[in-house]
Each structure stands twice: as C-alpha cells, then as structure tokens.
Amino acid sequence: MAQHLIELLGLNLGLAVLSNVKNKLTVFFLKLPYLLYLIIILILVCFIFSYFLKDKPNVIVFDRFFFNSLKFTFIQAILSTLISIIIGFLIGICLYLSRIKIKLISVVLNFFFIAPVIFVSYGVIFIHGSNGLIQSFLNKVGINFSYSIFGFVGILYVTSYFNISLSANYFFRKLINIPENYLKLLQANNVSFYQALKYYLRPIFQNNIIVLCSIVLIFCISNFTIIYIFANSPFLSTLELVIYQKISFEANIYAAIVYGLIQAFIVILLLSPLLKISNNFQMLSLKKTENYKIYKSNLLSTSFLIIMSIYFFSPCLMIFKGLSSFNLDLLISYNAIKSFLSSLSVATISLLLSLLISLSSLYFARKLFEDNSRFKKLMLFSIFILCFVPAISLSSIIFMINIKLDFYFNNFWIVSIINSCLLIPIIFLFLLPKFMDNNIYEKSKILQFGINPLIRIFKIDLIKFKKDLILISSACFVLSMGDLTSVTIFNSSEFKTVPFFISQLYSSYRYDDAFFIMSIYVIFIISLLYIVSLMVHRDATLR
Amino acid sequence: MSLLSKEQLNILTYDSFISDWGPGPNIQKSFESRCSCTINWITADSSGALLSRVKLSKNKEGIDILMGLDDSLMSEAKETNLFETHSINSSTLSNLNISWNDEIFLPFDYGFFSFIYNSFNLSNPPTSFDQLAQRNDISIIIMDPRTSTPGLGLAKWIYQLKGDSSNEFWKSLQDQIVITAKSWSDGYGLFLEGEADIVLSYTTSPAYHAIAEGDETYKAMIFEEGHAEQIEVLAILKNSQNKQLADQFMQFSISSGFQNFIPNGNWMYPVIDEVEGIESFYRYAPKPSNLDRIFGSTSDRTTWIKSWSSSIE
Structure with missing residues (x-):
C-alpha cells in the first residue's frame, strides 16, 4: 500500500514536473520571436559602433544646410502636429454628432491615413496647382487670383492630411467608447454637449493625448516624399532627405548614421512621454459598432464636416484623372503583374513577420507589467526605438550589414525585414490596449486554474482582439505594399514592387501611365479595406 | 557549372534604362543573341546613386559593369580605384565630335x-x-x-x-x-x-x-x-568575375546593336552615326x-x- 502510494506520488510529481517543463517551453517559444528581434536590434547597435571604431569616418559636415534641415524638420513637424490634433479633435466631435455609420467612418478615416503619399500629393496638385481645378475655375469665371501650393504651405497641407485622419479617428473612438450609462446620466441632468465637453468629457480626451501627439509628431518628423515633391527651395529639407542625399549621392554612410542618431536623440527627448503609457492602454481600440446618441449635429458641425470632406476627398479625384488614361496593355503587361505580385509577397511576408514579433512582444510586455518588472519600460523602449530612427538610416544600416554578410539575404528578404521592423511598433501600440484589457483579473484566474500560456493567447486574447488584429493587419499590409523607401535601395530587374514600377514609369516620361497604375493601386487599397471592414462587421463572432 | 548553364553579366544601371519603354530590354535581347549569356540588371533609383552603391559595397555585389554614370562624376569614380581599364578603341565615336581617349570610361550616349x-x-x-x-x-x-x-x-x-x-x-x-x-x-x-x-x-x-x-x-x-553637355558612360568593375564578357559588352555598347535603341529608348543622342531611323529623332531634337x-x-x-x-x- 505504502509502495503504491509512493508510486502514485512519484507519478503525480513526474506529471507536475512534466507540466512545468511544458509550460516553461511554451513560455520560451512565445518569447522567442521577441528575443530574436532584440538580437537584431543589438546587432544594429553593435554594427553602428563597430563601424565607427574600425573604419576611418568620412568628413561629416555640420554646415548651415544641416542646421537648417534640422530646424525645418522640427518646425514643420510641430506645426503639422498642432494642426492635425486641433482639426482632428473638431472632426472627431463632428463625426460623433453626425448620423454617419461608424463602419463607414472607420473605413474612410483608415484609408485617408494609409493612402499612398504620392497619390495624395499629386491629388492635391491636381486640385490646387497652377493648372489645377481651382485655378482653372477661377480663370474661367474671370477672377484674377493665383496662389501656389508649393513650399511650406503645401508641405503642411499634405502632411496634416494623413495625421488629421489619425487624430480624428482617435477622438472619434474616445467619444463612441463613452459608456451608455454615463451618457444617460448627462441626458437626465440636461447637460448640453458643450458643457459635457468642457466639464465632463475633457478627462477622456486628455487621457493619452500625449501619446497621440507623440505618434503624430513621429510621423511628421519622418516626412520624406511630401518634402521631395513640395519643397520649392533648397532650405525646405528634412533630415530624412539630407540622409538620403548623403547615402545616395555622396556614399557617406557615416554622415547618414550620425544625422540619424542626432534625429533619434532629439525625438527620444521629445517623446519620452510615449514610455509613460504604462498607466492606461486605451488608445485606438474600437468597442462599439453603433453608439447610443443623445447629442445631435447642428449647422456648424455639419458645415465643418462638409468643408473637411472636401479637403479629404478632393485629392481622390486623381483616380478619375488616372482612369481617363486607361491602358489595358500596360495593366496586363508582364512587368505590371510581376510588380503587383512582388508587392503582395513583400506585404504578406512583412505582415507575418511583424505580427509574429509583435504578438510575442505583447505577451512579453504583459508578463513584465503583471510582474511589475523594472524592465517593463526598457522593453517598451526596445519596441519604439525603431520609430525614432529615420527609415532611410535603418535601410542603409541593414544594407551595410548585408554587405558584411556577403549579400546573404536577397533583396526580397531585406525589404521584407525592413518593412516588418517599421510595422512592429505600429501593431504593438495598436494591440496593446486589448492585450492589457482586464489583465490583473485574468492573471489571478490563470494562476488559479493553471491555464497554459498558449491557451491564454489563443482562447482568451485572440478572441478579445480578433477584430483589432484584422483591422491593423489590413492597414499594415497596405502600408507595406506601398513602401518605397527600402525598395529604392534594394531592387533588381527580378524584384520590383508597384511603387517602384510607378517610379519607373515616372522617370520614362510616362506620367499618364504612372497616374493610371497609381489609380488602380488606390482602388485596390480601397477595395481591400472595404472587404476587411465588411468581414469585421458581418462576423458576429468578432466582438 | 554545367555545360548548359550560361554565363551571367551583372550590370548596374538606373531604373528607367531597363523599364519596358527604356532601351534595356531590346539591348538585352540583342546582346544575349550574340553572347550565349544572360544579362542580370541591377538598378539604382538615379544616375547619381550608381556610384554611391559600388562605393558603399566596394562592389561586393559582384557587379561587372556600371552603366549610366554622368561624366561629371568620372573623376570621383576614378578616385575610388574600383574601375578597370578597357581595351576598346573609342576614337571611332563619330557622333560625339571629339576623340574620346579615356582608358576607363566609355560613352554610350549624350x-x-x-x-x-x-x-x-x-x-x-x-x-x-x-x-x-x-x-x-x-x-x-x-x-x-x-x-x-x-x-x-x-x-x-x-x-x-x-x-x-x-x-x-x-x-x-x-x-x-x-x-x-x-x-x-x-x-x-x-x-x-x-x-x-x-x-x-x-x-x-x-x-x-x-x-x-x-x-x-x-x-x-x-x-x-x-x-x-551630359555624357553618360559605362565602365568595368575591377573585381568583375566575367571580364571577358564585360569587355565584349563594352565593345557592343558602341555598336549599332546597342546604339539603335538609344534615341527612341533613352531619348538621348547616340555616340555613333550609323543608327536606324535617326532622321526623325534629329528633326525634333536638333543638336545645339x-x-x-x-x-x-x-x-x-x-x-x-x-x-x-x-x-x-
């Protein structure tokens, strides 16, 4: 009997050890993608330092162009951020008061945020250019008034376009997430919308506004294509552009890295609040599909919404201009199809890589927060560090590492890796609120029932943020398809993406064909976002 | 290498050169029909970026020929010591109006x-x-x-x-x-x-x-x-693995098999006179x-x- 009991105890102990080992292995494999990512970051950092130690640095000039670019980078970024936040706030309110379906608002705002920069830029020129629709109309009716969209005004106008939609999305989501009971209470006390905004809803907006400002500021600082198109003077140049010039035309990688580090350092100083998001993770999560309404739109909000709709939709008229140059032969040409397939493949691989690393990072981050580890902020920093480094500097560093590796990675993989590096912080930030939702309660239950970490991810987490995951994945897929930064450095006759194909048409005098392909590409993006939105809203299992 | 496999010539050039409407595809066909080899195009987004690319990588990419460098970058390119001298007699470039005697770079259009x-x-x-x-x-x-x-x-x-x-x-x-x-x-x-x-x-x-x-x-x-004037040139890289083939391409670049595609493909002047259908081109682009x-x-x-x-x- 005693022997039998010992055997049973031994078996139980063995099973417990086995289960413990299994749990530890699962945790290890869940952390593995993040750890690999961390190794890549460390390699990048080591490479930068070794590069300076081993080789003789080229002359790095801190001339007036550099200081001017540095100054301009931050002036345009801060101004664009202010414009974007203020107008985004007003649009968010107007959208909340309107009767427009949340589903539609969501798709439209998402599209404006991720629309290809080159498409919006030429769309704006199509409307506001010297030969644009407005100028043509003024000439026709005999009004002698001319203005130029080029220069500082144009840069602010187009940069704000993308970021206003991001801020509007933020404020709109904050508003529709206000609990119904709270709204009923306001209604019962006859509180007007203005009073509600001023006295009761302000904390809701203030919560995480610093994070929103930080994100918008990062996007504005990394301005490249807009400056490339709209700058009408040599002094209207951002650091990204200077870095591009240093790499592409002077082969001065040292200057590119030093300039990149200077920008990263200033951005880190400015954006240290981003690392304070540990207290509240509600950011861009969408909880409701329709909201409970007590406030209605008025003439002012409707008029403002109409004006802003014109601002947002008018560049989309470019689609009609592009389609007017319909060219079936070009559309079904070998190179057009190949570039489309390359873009799809790069976007798929980039998305898969970034999802894998982001989910692993989210899991790791949550564990650190649950354990109240002192490394939690360091972990967040390791994710956001890629936001601070200029994309072109990152691309050139990876290019140099690949040279050291005797071109071990081909262009396709290099572009996919760079794209995924740039997507990781976006996915991480977007999914973090849902991942941390209710985590303290969950943690106690998980300990109580001994739930395997893998089961927690697939049976609890995934169900919680399935909808957000699909939405952010579609957005990142589109962003990755449209990326041109790394493709300009890494391409060959065998590897071309759609934006690269468009740029080829562009440098071969074929502007109408370029606009046509661009229009088809934008139609594809809109269709993709619409299908995803339908999927998300139709599937009842997606909360 | 199997008996059936062809040699590959890696050429770095700017992207518009190899677009469907550029001269690249026709030049490739024309050269490949004579050499029993394949051309692998590698591209940079502009002429200025070509030199930077080989300078940064010290040509570890194995590029055999760099094509499309602007003449104003020739002296900087020579300083890199990455380029090989060629053995082509370039004094026959009738349309260039000068006797070209650079031992590294060869003009292909201007x-x-x-x-x-x-x-x-x-x-x-x-x-x-x-x-x-x-x-x-x-x-x-x-x-x-x-x-x-x-x-x-x-x-x-x-x-x-x-x-x-x-x-x-x-x-x-x-x-x-x-x-x-x-x-x-x-x-x-x-x-x-x-x-x-x-x-x-x-x-x-x-x-x-x-x-x-x-x-x-x-x-x-x-x-x-x-x-x-802008003269576009090409040159062989020192660490080219196919120098003989690269030399063959250099020679080919100043022949009509290459030059025929320059006026109506790259929209530049060819460096030789004997080019098909050049009359209409000159009608709209007379030389100043x-x-x-x-x-x-x-x-x-x-x-x-x-x-x-x-x-x-």
Missing part, C-alpha cells in the same frame, strides 16, 4: 541641357540666359544640384558661362524659380502638370513628345551662348552648339553647387 517649353503657351522664348533672367513673366522649374544630375548640369552650365559672377546670375533668376525639384522626373512631371512655363531638361525631350505621343508643341530653348567639355573634379562640383546654394534663399 545630351545637351536645355529648358523645355510648350510653344502653345510661350510664343517668344528667350534665346540666351540673360534674356531669360529678364523675363519675369516666365516661371522655371529646376532640379536640386545635390540630388539630381540635370540640376548639377545647370549649375555647371551657369558657372561655365558666368564664372565668378554666377552667384549674381543665380540671384537674378531666383524669383522666377518656382520649384526646385529633387529629381528630374518630379520636376518634369510638375511641368507637364502646368506648374511652370519652362523646365530644365534635355534638348532631346521634345523628340519623346513628338515621336511617342504625337505632340509637337514641346520645344527646347536654344541659347546662342551654347549648351552644356555646345560649350567646351568640362569633366569636373570633386572640387569643381563643390564650387558649382556652392555658387547655387549661396545665392538662392
């Missing part, structure tokens, strides 16, 4: 910088730089000399004509310059969108509009003081009088750029 205008909108174009500077009614798109070879070409052109007074000349043009584009394609695209009256380009640009689009309204301004050729050094380039940057606000 063009003259010029301002392009739409004759429908501008009926009395200026015939000299001084006239242009006096015409405040004419808006201009130029390119940034730091990021674009035509931009650098204009800086060279002005410096060549005006010398030490080029700063003052730039200042006199300043109010007319409405856009300083970062690349030729952006600047030219904005001109076609109607953003300015004239754009910096090549005397050959009207030939594209006339031949490919049937639009004869675009013309190049011909200046009586002469036009600066050219200034003395200057193959600027790195410090010359700095001087040209400085004369622009210190004058423009």
